[in-house]
Amino acid sequence: MAISKVVARQIWDSRGNPTVEVDVVTETGLHRAAVPSGASTGVHEAVELRDGDKTKYGGKGVHKAVANVNDVIAPALIKSGIDIKDQAAIDDFLIKLDGTPNKGKLGANAILGVSIAVAKAAAAEKKVPLYQHFADLAGVKGPFVLPTPSFNVINGGSHAGNALAFQEFMILPTGAKDFNEAMQMGTETYHALKGVIKAKYGIDATNVGDEGGFAPNVAGAEESLDILTEAIKKAGYAGKVQIGLDVASSEFYKDGKYDLDFKNPKSDPSKWLTGVELSEVYASYTSKYDIISIEDPFDQDDWEAWSHFTKTSSIQIVGDDLTVTNPLRIQTAIEKKACNGLLLKINQIGTITESIKAAQLSQSDGWGVMVSHRSGETEDTTIADLVVGLATGEIKTGAPCRSERIAKYNQLIRIEEEIKANGGETVYAGSTGFSKGPEAAVLSKK
Numbered sequence: 001m002a003i004s005k006v007v008a009r010q011i012w013d014s015r016g017n018p019t020v021e022v023d024v025v026t027e028t029g030l031h032r033a034a035v036p037s038g039a040s041t042g043v044h045e046a047v048e049l050r051d052g053d054k055t056k057y058g059g060k061g062v063h064k065a066v067a068n069v070n071d072v073i074a075p076a077l078i079k080s081g082i083d084i085k086d087q088a089a090i091d092d093f094l095i096k097l098d099g100t101p102n103k104g105k106l107g108a109n110a111i112l113g114v115s116i117a118v119a120k121a122a123a124a125e126k127k128v129p130l131y132q133h134f135a136d137l138a139g140v141k142g143p144f145v146l147p148t149p150s151f152n153v154i155n156g157g158s159h160a161g162n163a164l165a166f167q168e169f170m171i172l173p174t175g176a177k178d179f180n181e182a183m184q185m186g187t188e189t190y191h192a193l194k195g196v197i198k199a200k201y202g203i204d205a206t207n208v209g210d211e212g213g214f215a216p217n218v219a220g221a222e223e224s225l226d227i228l229t230e231a232i233k234k235a236g237y238a239g240k241v242q243i244g245l246d247v248a249s250s251e252f253y254k255d256g257k258y259d260l261d262f263k264n265p266k267s268d269p270s271k272w273l274t275g276v277e278l279s280e281v282y283a284s285y286t287s288k289y290d291i292i293s294i295e296d297p298f299d300q301d302d303w304e305a306w307s308h309f310t311k312t313s314s315i316q317i318v319g320d321d322l323t324v325t326n327p328l329r330i331q332t333a334i335e336k337k338a339c340n341g342l343l344l345k346i347n348q349i350g351t352i353t354e355s356i357k358a359a360q361l362s363q364s365d366g367w368g369v370m371v372s373h374r375s376g377e378t379e380d381t382t383i384a385d386l387v388v389g390l391a392t393g394e395i396k397t398g399a400p401c402r403s404e405r406i407a408k409y410n411q412l413i414r415i416e417e418e419i420k421a422n423g424g425e426t427v428y429a430g431s432t433g434f435s436k437g438p439e440a441a442v443l444s445k446k
Helices: 063-080 087-098 108-126 130-138 179-201 221-235 275-288 303-312 327-336 352-364 382-390 403-421
Strands: 005-012 018-026 029-034 144-146 148-155 168-172 242-246 291-295 316-319 341-344 368-372 394-396 426-428
Touching: 005 063, 005 108, 018 063, 018 108, 029 108, 063 087, 063 108, 087 108, 087 352, 108 130, 108 352, 108 382, 130 352, 130 382, 144 382, 144 403, 148 179, 148 221, 168 179, 168 221, 168 291, 179 221, 179 403, 179 426, 221 242, 221 275, 275 291, 275 303, 291 341, 291 368, 303 316, 303 327, 316 327, 316 368, 327 352, 341 352, 352 368, 352 382, 368 382, 382 394, 382 403, 403 426
Parallel strands: 144 426, 148 394, 242 291, 291 316, 316 341, 341 368, 368 394
Antiparallel strands: 005 018, 018 029, 148 168, 168 242
């Protein structure tokens, strides 16, 4: 089926910044995609094209990317006549039209908007749900796997104004029997945490950040882990709800060392840690707390520290800034044994096809794959369908709070319901999507 129209516009994300929305029109109707945007971004990510005009939107306008869709991509794609069900051919066409290694000419935000909208149009033409279309593209067979949600409930790092260096502290209901119960465990623990924080730090500390998490004035990571553990116990889910960290350590990497006091302008360089010293800090946390996953424990180019920690660890070590959903970076990480988990962010690489390849390459080495949102989100729920279609068993899309986050969780509720209503089978991932040190993720083995 041919594309009759492609239209892009500038809309607003959840942080009040401009982003790209794309409509693709075919005989089945209008198919819309909105592109997310990150705050903590890796230097190796595909280019998010911004206008750079400081007099408007702080330089963050996306009119250039919008124009690239409307004036360059749209006429060329319509003229090409490529079958919209052939996602690989569409995405390859977009990549070649851009002609740069990092999508710096047209912008990954422009290209991704088209790529997602085309996928939605193809699903409609096939008369299947989007998650089924993604499964078909990836060659994934049933039963469908509903992911374990990773709720970001305590914020630090670049996402918060407290002294906390680590960016995210997450709760993961690995002990739930299905996705509905996972949501129950997650939301009840979230509300228990709100009570703990209010009692310890006052009601102001329960204001929420970009991703719906709290940012109490904690002294450090251990204090955050203590209140998180207390909340899990209060909610009655000890042993069923585990903890995950996103350290985002590139944010505090200075002169080859890690400054856990980086928000203090008078930080003492003598207290900065080497990669080995920081890995010992992580090891002490994993021995004391029920931690299942640590993301970005080291700087995006500190390969030696990554390899050292992954070799000695018994949990999932996730690459985000390290791997940026890029098959070339992932292959290097595999060769160096630098991590055993991928954070899959579709806007880091810029097309659906490359995102699927990134997941498959990671799983081929036994890694866990966590499909992820960005801090600047929209009501678009594509990643909920993607995680089910790819059967990776892990999703990270914020706290159970703020509608742009909840939209993804609600879509997963609908997907599970729809599959069962149509006589299909679903399984809840629990901990099967997670790698455990040298042990491959069960879902990746499958």
